[in-house]
Amino acid sequence: MKNKQTFVATLKIKTDEGDFLARYSPAGLARLDFPEAASRKSGVGSKGLATPVRRWHELTTRAVRLALQGRPMAAKPPVDLSHGTAFQRKVWAALLAIPSGQTKTYARLAASLKKPKAARAVGGACGANPVPLLIPCHRVVAAHGGLGGFSGGLHWKRKLLGREQARRQ
DNA sequence: CCACACTATTTAA
DNA sequence: TTAAATAGTGTGG
Numbered sequence: 001m002k003n004k005q006t007f008v009a010t011l012k013i014k015t016d017e018g019d020f021l022a023r024y025s026p027a028g029l030a031r032l033d034f035p036e037a038a039s040r041k042s043g044v045g046s047k048g049l050a051t052p053v054r055r056w057h058e059l060t061t062r063a064v065r066l067a068l069q070g071r072p073m074a075a076k077p078p079v080d081l082s083h084g085t086a087f088q089r090k091v092w093a094a095l096l097a098i099p100s101g102q103t104k105t106y107a108r109l110a111a112s113l114k115k116p117k118a119a120r121a122v123g124g125a126c127g128a129n130p131v132p133l134l135i136p137c138h139r140v141v142a143a144h145g146g147l148g149g150f151s152g153g154l155h156w157k158r159k160l161l162g163r164e165q166a167r168r169q
Numbered sequence: 170c171c172a173c174a175c176t177a178t179t180t181a182a
Numbered sequence: 183t184t185a186a187a188t189a190g191t192g193t194g195g
Binding site for chain 1: 173174175177
Binding site: 170171172173175176177178179180181182 | 183184185186187188189190191192193194195
């Protein structure tokens with residue numbers, strides 16, 4: 001898949017960890033970047049958008065802040081996954097089903113998709129996840145206790161998991 | 170074609 | 183026993 005996406009807005013999300021960057025397509029939140037990546041790409045503005053973007057952004061902001069605290073997100077904005085392939089969307093849907101404070105291995109996730117040997121492909125799909133935090137790709141770990149990788153920087157993965165597991169029941 | 174955010178298996182020491 | 187090579191997978195360069 002190589003479709004480009006058009007964004008109707010690019011907005012900052014201020015948090016204690018820095019300013020995240022949220023990009024919206026007409027269908028919803030299409031991409032979320034960590035502060036480090038966001039600073040490279042300099043934010044744009046929203047202007048007087050009459051679209052639902054304003055409301056989406058409120059939801060996104062709240063969800064991101066909760067995620068950074070390792071708390072379950074009360075509500076999420078609609079997420080535009082049109083960029084993803086069928087396989088990737090299945091992976092992302094499976095990610096959404098992982099409760100806060102729990103982790104799953106790439107292998108188990110692959111197995112739940114009826115493709116027990118596609119663990120590596122699952123890793124690829126996780127890396128292609130356009131919306132980290134809201135789609136909890138950080139809750140997927142390697143089979144033998146390793147953390148695996150993380151597109152936005154492994155330190156985020158460690159931080160998020162640490163906070164979530166500190167709250168785990 | 171190759172390289173991966175993988176991993177179970179196999180093969181060698 | 184432990185260590186290294188390998189196959190199987192979907193996607194993107």
